[in-house]
Amino acid sequence: MAVTILGMDIGGTNLRSGFVNDRFELSEFRISSSQAICGEKAPENIAAYIERLMAETGIRPDAISIGFPSTLDKARKRLLSTPNLEGLDDMNMVERLENALHIPVYIDRDVNLLFLCDCHANHLTADVIIGCYVGTGFGNVIAIGGEILVGKNGVAAELGHIPVRGLTLDCPCGNVGCVEMIASGKALKTLQETWYPEEAIGTLFTLHASDEPVRGFINDLALPIATEINILDPDEIILGGGVLQMDGFPKGALEDAIRLHARKPYPEQALRFHYSGEKQENGVIGAAILAFRHMKREKGQPV
Numbered sequence: 001m002a003v004t005i006l007g008m009d010i011g012g013t014n015l016r017s018g019f020v021n022d023r024f025e026l027s028e029f030r031i032s033s034s035q036a037i038c039g040e041k042a043p044e045n046i047a048a049y050i051e052r053l054m055a056e057t058g059i060r061p062d063a064i065s066i067g068f069p070s071t072l073d074k075a076r077k078r079l080l081s082t083p084n085l086e087g088l089d090d091m092n093m094v095e096r097l098e099n100a101l102h103i104p105v106y107i108d109r110d111v112n113l114l115f116l117c118d119c120h121a122n123h124l125t126a127d128v129i130i131g132c133y134v135g136t137g138f139g140n141v142i143a144i145g146g147e148i149l150v151g152k153n154g155v156a157a158e159l160g161h162i163p164v165r166g167l168t169l170d171c172p173c174g175n176v177g178c179v180e181m182i183a184s185g186k187a188l189k190t191l192q193e194t195w196y197p198e199e200a201i202g203t204l205f206t207l208h209a210s211d212e213p214v215r216g217f218i219n220d221l222a223l224p225i226a227t228e229i230n231i232l233d234p235d236e237i238i239l240g241g242g243v244l245q246m247d248g249f250p251k252g253a254l255e256d257a258i259r260l261h262a263r264k265p266y267p268e269q270a271l272r273f274h275y276s277g278e279k280q281e282n283g284v285i286g287a288a289i290l291a292f293r294h295m296k297r298e299k300g301q302p303v
């Protein structure tokens with residue numbers, strides 16, 4: 001019998017949702033505001049959103065799978081911290097939603113869902129795969145042997161929060177001087193306000209890719225990526241996120257900067273870059289892939 005998953009991708013700005021069947025076909029794709037479901041009653045708001053969706057479409061999914069821009073516990077039940085959205089800190093979201101909806105619920109980090117979608121789309125199955133997603137912040141995923149690394153507490157692969165000497169900017173995570181403060185969409189916004197206050201941020205790469213401030217930004221982006229490459233010697237590298245998808249983003253210059261800082265002769269000589277798909281629905285598809293993986297694992301099947 002066909003299985004249907006309700007996939008949801010809750011980002012810092014947009015909430016995307018849709019139903020995905022086991023042939024990865026998407027229906028009823030919708031985009032709305034994340035702010036509308038957050039705040040003091042976030043779990044109730046999310047449950048109400050899902051109930052409304054089920055009532056409007058007449059579809060009751062076999063499972064619900066949701067990505068949050070958060071750190072999660074190792075068991076993938078509890079949200080630990082969500083810097084960019086209100087009301088999503090330190091709560092067992094799976095328990096709250098399952099009690100309200102009586103449907104199995106799976107949750108994970110939003111970047112993990114994008115990563116699962118990108119691996120699926122690019123047929124990547126290698127031993128060591130890393131993903132670096134430059135959006136508002138700097139998202140990172142490490143997969144080893146087909147499993148996404150979660151670490152002792154569930155918070156592995158927070159590459160954006162490695163400290164940089166001499167950097168004194170406050171990071172939303174609570175620390176000072178994280179590399180995300182110079183290698184992210186936030187940093188690009190500051191660059192635009194400082195150097196090009198009269199221009200729209202969307203023109204930075206089309207008009208100014210060879211200017212010193214923009215070249216400096218590209219080099220800063222390469223630092224954490226090359227760092228992780230030098231630690232893990234990955235088979236495959238996925239690069240993505242909203243900043244890389246901007247018009248005119250200099251992919252070649254970023255790859256050159258990564259190569260500059262990667263150890264010679266290897267891994268530098270054998271780097272394999274892939275670019276994340278640009279589609280809005282990728283997080284929703286990735287959410288469904290996550291649910292299918294959990295459901296197979298629960299039945300004792302290989303994922």
Ligand SMILES: [Zn+2]
Nearest residue numbers: 161171173178
């Ligand atoms: Zn930080």
